[in-house]
Amino acid sequence: MKRKASSPQRREESLSRERIIEASIELLDRSGEDGLTFRALAERLATGAGAIYWHVANKSDLLTAACDAMVTRRLKANATGATPSAAIRSIAGEMFDAIDEHPWLGSALIHCAGQMPMVRILEAIGQQVRALDVAGEAQWQVACALLNYILGVGGQNAAHTQFAKARDLDRTDFLNAMATMWSELDPDDYPFARSVAGQLSTHDDRADFLTGIDLILKGIDPSPTAVHSIP
Amino acid sequence: MKRKASSPQRREESLSRERIIEASIELLDRSGEDGLTFRALAERLATGAGAIYWHVANKSDLLTAACDAMVTRRLKANATGATPSAAIRSIAGEMFDAIDEHPWLGSALIHCAGQMPMVRILEAIGQQVRALDVAGEAQWQVACALLNYILGVGGQNAAHTQFAKARDLDRTDFLNAMATMWSELDPDDYPFARSVAGQLSTHDDRADFLTGIDLILKGIDPSPTAVHSIP
DNA sequence: ACCTGAACACCGTTCAAGT
DNA sequence: ACCTGAACACCGTTCAAGT
Numbered sequence A, B: 001m002k003r004k005a006s007s008p009q010r011r012e013e014s015l016s017r018e019r020i021i022e023a024s025i026e027l028l029d030r031s032g033e034d035g036l037t038f039r040a041l042a043e044r045l046a047t048g049a050g051a052i053y054w055h056v057a058n059k060s061d062l063l064t065a066a067c068d069a070m071v072t073r074r075l076k077a078n079a080t081g082a083t084p085s086a087a088i089r090s091i092a093g094e095m096f097d098a099i100d101e102h103p104w105l106g107s108a109l110i111h112c113a114g115q116m117p118m119v120r121i122l123e124a125i126g127q128q129v130r131a132l133d134v135a136g137e138a139q140w141q142v143a144c145a146l147l148n149y150i151l152g153v154g155g156q157n158a159a160h161t162q163f164a165k166a167r168d169l170d171r172t173d174f175l176n177a178m179a180t181m182w183s184e185l186d187p188d189d190y191p192f193a194r195s196v197a198g199q200l201s202t203h204d205d206r207a208d209f210l211t212g213i214d215l216i217l218k219g220i221d222p223s224p225t226a227v228h229s230i231p
Numbered sequence C, D: 001a002c003c004t005g006a007a008c009a010c011c012g013t014t015c016a017a018g019t
Helices: A017-031 A038-044 A049-055 A059-077 A084-101 A103-110 A116-131 A136-166 A171-183 A191-202 A205-218 B017-031 B038-044 B049-054 B059-077 B084-101 B103-110 B116-131 B136-166 B171-183 B191-202 B205-218
Strands: none
Touching (some): A017 A038, A059 A084, A059 A116, A084 A116, A084 A136, A084 A205, A103 A136, A103 B103, A103 B136, A116 B191, A136 A171, A136 A205, A136 B103, A136 B136, A136 B191, A136 B205, A171 A191, A191 B116, A191 B136, A205 B205, B017 B038, B017 B059, B038 B049, B059 B103, B059 B116, B084 B103, B084 B116, B084 B136, B084 B205, B103 B136, B116 B136, B136 B171, B136 B205
């Protein structure tokens, strides 16, 4: 009944938290949020379902750990820039790409509340916000606004992907369907949605996302001392 | 085995989509996201689980409908202001309060992708953004940025509540626990998180949320013609 | 047309029992 | 200390059968 040929059998390594997290990410990438199951995970790791609980508290803990591994990897890969603003754009863009490539990350991140994966992002952003010469009390608010915006976009992106997948549509078909729906709304009640429906199918997700980041950055009051450049 | 005394038996009305949605909201409010179950719903409505499927496509449809009812109600209650900016603040504040009072709304809204509940919010915001004299192509980006920010905050708020409830903590205990965790991070790796940890327990969620809205609004380039006031 | 409720194919989690 | 895997208490969804 069991097929073993399809997956490589690495028997050398014993079960460990790291191997479990790695296998979880592979499952999530291949089959989405619903693909991560203790049973599927156990089969992939050639072990019993209960064994996983020795290394991991529960499913929520497992998802948080998977997020953390992903975020750590991505922030290490790309979190610099010539100026603080450029660095923030770079961090945000990297998170956008990560969520775009791993849709489960978008919805899982939001559920991580004040835990490590989110602290890492906040820290990376916050350090750059500090470098922007933002007043002490405002640093928290600016960094939070950026983080909240990133999570909001990510969550919606993830929802789009899942919604499309459930209906066997690709991204373009989905956006077209959405544009059609919006353009059929009552003109008196939905003038804005209708007027903007046309932009839905042609717009560039990533560019629009970064425009939003710039909007927030532009809203910051630069203190007068921020003018001089740091070599 | 079954207790009927606790819930009022209204037999007059037959099953309808509206009654199902109303009962769903009551369940979600009382027991959170996990509280909405076709079995619990069936018992509450004194019917069979399968009967619900005659009026509702599936659970995702049901959640979207519950969101839509909630959003419609709240936007009707409060979506005006003396100026476009004030109206946007009012809409955003109303959504914040709605999510704060009904935490399930925060996480459910994000999964509604381009569907009606979100279109309603976008429309309400978009109409005000237009009134701000924002250039045509930028209207979409500004409205989207605001919406994304609202959803991001809402999703996290919902996660906070659920996280706290799962550990039998109230909001204050939870924030204190988070502040403690953050202040114990490595000072070299997490200077920013540590420095803002103190603000966590004293900050005003709603005020910080609205500050973020203002930040985005301030980032908008007002066109020169926007200066004159409309009486 | 609308409702019933047993049945199906799953879940996450636990826990006695093994090594 | 670590692993096994059956068992428990749930899910969403379907569908023959009823009215």
